[in-house]
Amino acid sequence: MMRTRPRRLAQLLVLLTGTALAVAACGSDFADSDSGGGADDDDQNDAGQTDGAAQAEDDESSGDDGSSLTLMGFSSGPAEDEALNAIIDAYNEQSTNTARFNPVPEYDTALQAALAGGSPPDVIYVDSNRLPDLVEAGALAPADGRVRNEDDFYPSLREAFTYDGTFWCPPKDFSTLALVYNVDMFDDAGLEPPTDWEELATAAEALTDGDRTGLALVPEYPRWGSFMFQAGGAVTDDEVTEMTIDSDANREAFEFLRDLYAQGYAATPTELDAGWAGEAFGQGRAAMTIEGNWIVGALNNDFPDVNWAVTELPAGPAGPGTFAFTVCYAVPAASENPDAAWNLVDYLVSDEALLQFTEQFPVMPGRESLAGAWTEAHPDLGAFLTGAEYARPFQFVPGFAGVVDTLDDGIQGIAAGNREIDEVIQQVDESGRAALGG
Structure with a gap:
């Protein structure tokens, strides 16, 4: 088992604060397992004891040993909590272990405290963007063959949870970005869903009318980065060892988006008096938006009368591109019972x-073999899953x-029209080089 390095752990866990995730520390308690055999005669009794001891050894080696386990994570809402608790109830019915889900607020802050304190929960959520920090801190135990059929996970998801050549934890589920559009507005304008940048710009212009903008788009890297990929650009190389932000491809992506905002064909949620892009779209203040699977529940619950559909993000000069957002189920290195946790x-x-969970909640299973079953259960959301083929x-x-x-x-400055593209690229390039030591 990997041993934690307390000083290094305490230093690096500071990096977790200030993010969008949330947690509260919680402990685990464990029960000893009792196993044995009995019979009426000595021969049967000896055989029974031997079989019982063998069964106990098998149970212990598999982790099914009567332990009490806690899964600590964050909650995206009652629907997901209910779906996950149903899975855990099913686990408890078929296992001698007893597990419970503990969704907590202020996840990153509490996770920091739990890991630094040396008595973490048995299983934790880890965001793909936080995995390197926790691995460097010695806070996680590697999967190391503990999960069956690792090769069945989408390559992009295996990559997301692989660091230093080691696969650390399997994806809980994932979401991608896609284009969500108002069907009635498109029909009224005689438009088809856009498939490339030119068609996207044309649709955004045609659908901008009065208080309604064509596209509600948050000015941030998790959205603009998809356009960088579509143009053939990226912030760094694939190994994250060299900065590649200073490229014609990235300039082309930034210029395309800058022009949409400048012409009034795209707007931020704030400009549309909305808390987020999904709200602006649901209120009819935007005909299109770029969001992930999480928008499905919000639209169905808060805006049930909106006739909407989803399609893949329009391709750029270099082809399609989108992000995969995911968290994994990880086991802390300081786990008191790693076999049961795994x-x-x-x-x-x-x-x-995975099928039970994702059929109830519109995130997607991380296993490629389940793509057909998920699409059958969610026939109108296939564009999200198609994006997994090229998501980063x-x-x-x-x-x-x-x-x-x-x-x-x-x-944000480019979108507002008060920052020059070359200035931003130069500043990011210099910051990145310093961070990478080059």
Whole structure:
């Protein structure tokens, strides 16, 4: 088992604060397992004891040993909590272990406290963008063959949870970005869903009318980055060892988006008096938006009368591009009972559990073999799943968060029309080089 390095752990866990995730520390308690055999005669009794001891040894080695386990994570809402608790109830019915889900507020702050305190929960959520920090801190135990059929996970998701050549944890589920559009507005304008940048610009212009904009788009890297990919650009190389922000491809993506905002064909949620892009879209203040699977529940619950559909993000000069957003089920290195913890994780990412969870909640299972079953259950959301074929994980390296902050600040300025593209690129490039030591 990997041993934690307390000083290094305490230093690096500081990087977790200030993010969008939330947690509260919680402990685990464990029960000893009793196993034995009995019979009426000595021969049968000896055989029974032998079989019982063998069964106990098998149970212990598999992690099904009567432990009490806690899965700590964050909650995206009652619907997801209910769906996940149903999976855990099913696990408890077929296992001698007993697990419970503990969704907590202020996840990153509490996770920091739990890991630094040395008594973490048995299983935790880890965002793909935070994985490198936690690995460098010695806070996680590697999956190391603990999960069945690792090769069945989408390559982009395996990559998201692989660091230094080691696969650390399996994806809980994932979402991609896609274009969500108002069907009635498109029909009234005689438009088809856009498939490339030119068609997107044309649709955005045609659908902008009075208080309604064509496209509601948050000016931030998790949205603009998809356009960078579509243009053939990126912030860094694939290994995150060299900065590649200073490229004609990235300039082309930034110029395309800048022009949409400048012409009034795209707007931020704030400009549309909305808390987020999904709200602006649901209120009819925008005909299109770019969001992930999480928009589905919000639209169905808050705007049930809106006739909407989803399609892949329009392709750019270099082809399609989108992000994969995902968290994994990870086991802390300081786990008191790693075998039982991995037993729970293995069940949570089994075919049966993933299908049950994602059929109830419109995120997508991370296993490629389940694509057909998920699409059958969600026939109108297939564009999200298609994006998995070319999606890129949202992940850099420890110490890079400040570079992304610099990029986001620059993107906001470009969208507002008060920052020059070359100025932003130069500033991000310099910040990134310093972070990468080059």
